[in-house]
Amino acid sequence: MRHIPFFRWVLTAGLMLFACSAGLYATGSDPELSAARQIDLAVVDEKADGTCRVQWSDPYEKKTREGPYHCDAGRSDLLKAPNFQDSRGYGWESGFMFTEGPNRGDLDDPKASSEEDFTTSDTLLLLGLLLILIGMVGGNLRALPRVLGVEARLVRRATRLAEAAGWAAEDYARAVDAVRDAERHGSLDGAPDPELVRSLWVLREAGPQAHRAAADARKLANRLHPLLGEAAPAAGLRNRLQAGPAARADAEAAVTELRRLVADAERHGLWERFAQTSVDLLRGQDADRAAIAAGTDFERAPDAYRRLLEGLTPTAAALPAPRRRRRRRY
Structure with a gap:
């Protein structure tokens, strides 16, 4: 519900009366303006x-x-x-x-007409000034609570936190999807599929903390986005002034919750965790270097790759693990 601009109309009426007073004074005080x-x-x-x-x-x-x-x-x-x-x-x-006119032949008595016009114009002037004063003071007092509720800096910080959380969750989901897509076209049996090995290596390098960070990021992003929508009136002075009472009340409650979430994120270092998770999950972009590192790491710990794959793809769990060959002793 939008607020009714009562004091704005009062101010407009005051300005109109002031203009009428000025017009009466100008036309009534100069005999040259009359014929x-x-x-x-x-x-x-x-x-x-x-x-x-x-x-x-x-x-x-x-x-x-x-x-x-x-x-x-x-x-x-x-x-x-x-x-x-x-x-x-x-x-x-x-x-x-x-x-000219109906008073043709009559005297234009400047002093008498000015006294009469002064009374009328003075009344309009005083009434106009009073309405202007009421409109300005009342409008500012009415807008004061709305102006004090602006939390643009907090909303910007919460928006950046939601973006960082969203990027971390998306990067992890993209890495998991890459493993699942590669698993449909290859496996770790016999001649391991290089693309599958590389995709698993990315998650292995990011470590189990990437999974926990992505889960926390997804949960936090899901909480922040609705709150940011409700806190939109507090994002700027213009939005705050245009919002209705109900929207401002919702924005104040959302701002309170956003302030708590942002403080908790700073206290627990979530900003750094999300940023580091995104960086770790982007290591596989250099396909050549990642393929070499992944192949070397797979040769050193193939079972770790299989366990990681079983946890990500339900079809991989049904595949029998190949027998490990014993090394010949020379």
């Missing part, structure tokens, strides 16, 4: 904070209109009544009038 032109305003009444009433000529309705406006309280006193040279005793201010 408007600058006009002269006659200030009918003005207060100290800049709140005023103004008159302007509306060319679309062809009349003089009057309405509230926010004048620049810091402009020169010469532009304010009664210092401004106006026969009506009005002050002067400049502003922008919409030339």
Whole structure:
């Protein structure tokens, strides 16, 4: 079962609100972004904070209109009544009038619109930042247990151990199969078959410890492979984050068992045993040298070869052993 990315969606929503806030701020604070032109305003009444009433000529309705406006309280006193040279005793201010859209002919009051837009954009901004904070903190806290469960190094060591065990078991099985194949085409009676002798020599040189190591390797490999499959979410950060709760629980149990098996393998020197077994079983690759060494060794201890063959091939046990000739004494 995959986890639901709740905090990821919260973070996405926060980013969207932040973008909306930035858009409102950008479009509401620049009069040049609107279809408007600058006009002269006659200030009918003005207060100290800049709140005023103004008159302007509306060319679309062809009349003089009057309405509230926010004048620049810091402009020169010469532009304010009664210092401004106006026969009506009005002050002067400049502003922008919409030339397009449903508000054509109305004043674009930057200060009033900016205060209104600031309230909306500020709300969106605060809400967006809050969601972003929740998404980031909550997502990291949720991912923390999964991140702490990554055991990539242990999984790699267990994988190498499983490979070494698998190679040792396969090399021994291949050597036994070579003996059995050679036994089908020849025997150790009369004129011994060179290929059968060479195949037996490989196992004889590896010694009985190769059989025990191969058995241990096969048993260990059979235990490691299922555990490595269950421990896959712990093999890397990406796998860990994508795994569901059940898979992570199984991975933690598998990692615990892998850690014990790897420690036991190091304590008992299994790495070295498996590697040495593989090396010993590969000595027969040089067929010419192996054939010479095998022939010499067979002449010295033929009974040992027959016993080894009887243990590997059930058909060989039924064959009568040839009589050994007595050496003549001169």
